[in-house]
Amino acid sequence: MTTATLEAPTEHLVLDESALKAASRSLDDGVLTPSYGPWRDDIVKLLNGALATELVCVLRYKRHYFTAVGVDSLSIADEFLVHANEESAHADKIAERIVQLGGDPDFSPDSLKSRSHAQYDDSKDLQSMIRANLVAERIAIEAYRQMITLIGDKDPTTRRMLEEILTQEEEHADELKDWLQ
Known part of the structure; x- marks a missing residue:
């Protein structure tokens, strides 16, 4: 029988005192402490892509809400509106975070479609709307x-x-999948 021995860690968890001192300077930077390092601009760019995606999704869901027709359209259209409002809340959170990071949220309609990961859709039938969403x-x-x-x-x-x-978003996809069946 062998006995395992636990070795004491060679490193200890300690705060970086120089980073704490640096955080007390440059108060105009708000939440941006030195630990954000070189990543802030990249994160803001990623968030602006997500913002564009959410805004396009709002527009697509709103269009589908107003144009859905058919036997099941009333209940599904109501859910399209719920999804549109939830996507709008996502866009608001993302824009707020961009500002906290010292960036500018890009709401420009001129480039919205090209910056979005998702596509706008103008389908006419309910099943195509569900698939597009x-x-x-x-x-x-x-x-x-x-x-x-x-x-x-x-x-x-x-x-x-x-x-x-x-x-x-996963809840939305699960619900949409169920509507296709």
Whole structure:
């Protein structure tokens, strides 16, 4: 019989005192402490892509809400409106975070479509609307998963926000999938 011995760690968890002192300077930077390092601009760019995607999704869901027709259209159209409002809330959270990071949220309609990961859709029949929204949700899910991985521990606040949005996008996709059956 062998006995395992636990070795004491060679390193200890201690705070970086120089970083704490640096955080007391440059108060105009708000939440941006030196630990944000070189990643802030990249994170703002990723968030502006997500913002464009959410805004295009709002527009697509709103159009589908107003134009859905058919036997099942009333209940599904109502859910399109719920999704539109939830996507709008996502856009608001993302824009707020961009500002906290010292960036400018890009609401420009001129480039919205080209910056969005998801497409706008003007389908006429209910099943095509559901499919288009499911495709867009799946694209958003993949984009958020990638952003979460890329950001990792570089910005835990943004990562947690994206994880919350991802949860809701997965709920949307699950609901849309059920409507196709």
